[in-house]
Amino acid sequence: MSINQEVELLRNIPLFAKIEPAKLKLLAFTSERLTYQPEQTLCHQGDIGDAAYIIIDGEAVVRIGTSAGEIEVARLGKGDVVGEIAILCDVPRTATVLAVDRVTVLKITKELFFRLVNEFPQIAIEIMRELAARLERTNAQLRDAVSRNGTT
Template sequence: MSLPTERNSECAPASRGRCELEDSLEILRNVSVFAGIPLPRLKLYAYLSRKMCFQAGEFLFHQGDSGDRGYIVISGRLQVIRELKEHSVLLHEFKPGDFFGGMALLSDVNRLFSVRAVTSAECLSLDRESFRKLMIQFPEIAFKVLDMMIRRIVNMEEKLLQTQISEGVRG
């Protein structure tokens, strides 16, 4: 399912004098998942990515939605929210340089959380189809994304276990 925000939030062309491709390349070079990829390959990722803008309060996606994009925060702040039956829980806040949504690049899975812009935000995004085409040609990026996702899952499990242990000790 493609969300309206994903269709309508492309940023207006920048008039800063720098080429958009150069900007995207610089952003990718500063993200650990993409750092270390040879420049010619990284240029392909930069070419296939696109900038998206979001207003404060706007959701990039909602928990449970199907998604096919990964994001890198260029500017602004984004909240990661887990929606429960009676309330929502703020899990994390993304800031410039953070990469998220990697699972959607690797597989057709539903989003585990919602992401909402706290301030006006700009992100660089890459879609699954483009990512997979490049991953087939250059598989090293897939291992980096998998490693990052596994580390995040282990970190979440550790926090969950610590919370359960703390509540068990108190209860």
């Protein structure tokens, strides 16, 4: 797959939809495209994060290790962005991401990511939207869990 195809792909991701193609090309050119084998980890909970990943092909699963063992919290597919929390707030990886089948990603370094966010507020808004949606989802899950605990 050449860079031009990657650019097409990126343009279809809502996060990058409003960015001019030349910038997307720079993003594609300066990012490593990596292929992960099934079961290989993209990032490991607790590690220091230095990059975010855009999944361009395949499926990955997000798991969080708890005292009760690992629980699966999400499944990611083409166009999803993962790993941005650790580089946004300089905390260790909050979850483990595993490839389910062959996964191809674009690896965006911290430096490049911040540059993009700075230059294109649109990206920041998209990320906020995504994070808010996740928070809402988590809150819903928490509500469920509390009410379940209350009934039993």
